[in-house]
Amino acid sequence: MAEFEMPNVGSVSIESGSDILRCAENFRDIAAGYGLSVLAWHNLGSPIPMMTEGGELLCTRVFGLTGNEWDLLAKRQYSPLVDLCRYQTEPFWGNANSGPKSRHPTPYAEKIDFGWVWANSQARSVLVIPVHMQLGQVGLVGFISARDDIDFEKCVDHLSWLSHTFLSSYVRVNIKAKRAHVYEQLSTREIDCLSWAFDGKTDRDIAEITGRSYATVRFYISSAASKLGTVNRAQTLAKAATLGYFGSWASAA
Secondary structure (H helix, E strand, O other), X not given: OEOOOOXXXXXXXXXXXXXXXXXXXXXXXXXHHOOOEEEEEOOOOOOOOOEOOOOOEHHHHOOOOOHHHHHHHHOOOOOHHHHHHOOOOOOXXXXXXXXXXXXXXXXXXXXXXXXXXXXXXXXXXXXXXXXXXXXXXXXXXEEEEOOOOEOHHHOHHHHHHHHHHHHHHHHHHHHHHHOOOOOOOOOHHHHHHHHHHHOOOOHXXXXXXXXXXHHHHHHHHHHHHHHHOOOOHXXXXXXXXXXXXXXXXXXXX
């Protein structure tokens, strides 16, 4: 198995947009010290990849990914690695000579097929860190190597901490840049309208059921989307469900 020496590089915690490039480079250099390349995606629900403050793609500007490597995330709707991150928080890893592993076995990790990874990239060892963040957002950081003898147990704790720090701070800085309020609780009326929408009702149905105007229903659902940081109806309902709004509403009712 390959041996590791923990690199000592600068911080990966992003405090402002101007820090993104420097922290990403630090993150890349730490991974390189372990003989690994970095794959990072801050939001599995968004097609927009991570960028510097100037709009450059981190995957090419900093992490230097080839098209083949980037496909592991770009084709995330097909990737078993990405799919697993939606369901668990435990880091998992594997190589071309063995099946998936994690510190604490989970039923999801045991079923994953790493063959998809070896068939779609030059990677022969991969470590994946699921990163679950505020407002139900899920991202991931993958560490890959063309070697098939990487022993990730010796570095998983360090890389997991770095991954959570890097992605969480990136998301925090970008949320602050996009809107003044990082979080606002949904109002009772917003939850009411969303709950009916979650049950499959159209906006006109909800207006008739609740005795509100169609425009008012649209306003409440749009306001909820703004607070949750979502871009369409499906994403709004999914995030509200993840945050437990419908369960709380049902209990209160």
